[in-house]
Amino acid sequence: MLPKLDLSLLIPTYNESDIIASTLEAVAKELGDDLASRTEVMLVDDGTDSLPAVILDIAPRLPFASVECMRNAPPLGKGKSLARGFAHARGPVVGFLDADLSTPASYIRQAYDVIRNDEADLFIGSRRVAGAEVTREQSAIKDVLGDVLHVVVNGFIFSGGRKYRDTQCGFKFFKNKVAKVLYKDLVAGDGMTDVEVLVRANMLKYRVKEVGVVWNDTRESKRSLRRILVGEVKAISAIVLHYKILGGEKLRKLKSFSTGGMT
16 A cells, blocks of 8 residues: 655756765655655656665665655656656655755755645745845856846746746745646756746746745756757747747647646
8 A cells, every 4th residue: 555645755866876865864854754754755867876776775764655766768857857757746745856955955844835735836946036045156157147047038938927036946846736737748958947837837827936045056067068058048949939939839738738637
């Protein structure tokens, strides 16, 4: 018999075997034994390291209902890895955070309570709103690119709808059925799926709560600057095509899926 679940927690990983034990221990401590026992942890993994073996070794010592490593072959990228995880997630509240805990695990309870109490359909962490605290900046060039992306996204992609101060923070929680809609058949790749998800949320008029969080860039992105630039140009083009040009058809498909009897 499957255990009763209240939370599905996804952690995207890419060669994180050296830190995953301390990450999961920190998450378990913040959740406490009661909620941890009703939480499934899913590591959605694009790596090639020993992570699956590490998880087999440490999982029996952790208080979670289950810990699973879902290794992709070939790699899918962060957004599509999360989509794969959310498709299998069983908890009524689902969410993800970065493996290096750039946003501390202490925020999980707050996000869980907001979604469980029906205060919002999405809870997104932000490094740009009141209450946020950035304790270590990323590289200057990536910071500039982030500012440019913020202007482009809010000035054009989100024009006429709700705008967000920070689309890219790696800490987001959802109602299960909402995540399954938002991550269904994504068109954007690399780091832009967060933008696509929020475009969809606007189209479907989901309630989004953007909350300031502490953020510490302890582990630089493994993507090269060239890959970031090329990937984001392609992804923005795909988002513009599917949601600005063909938006009516995309909205029809999303609405159809959202009422398709999901659990």
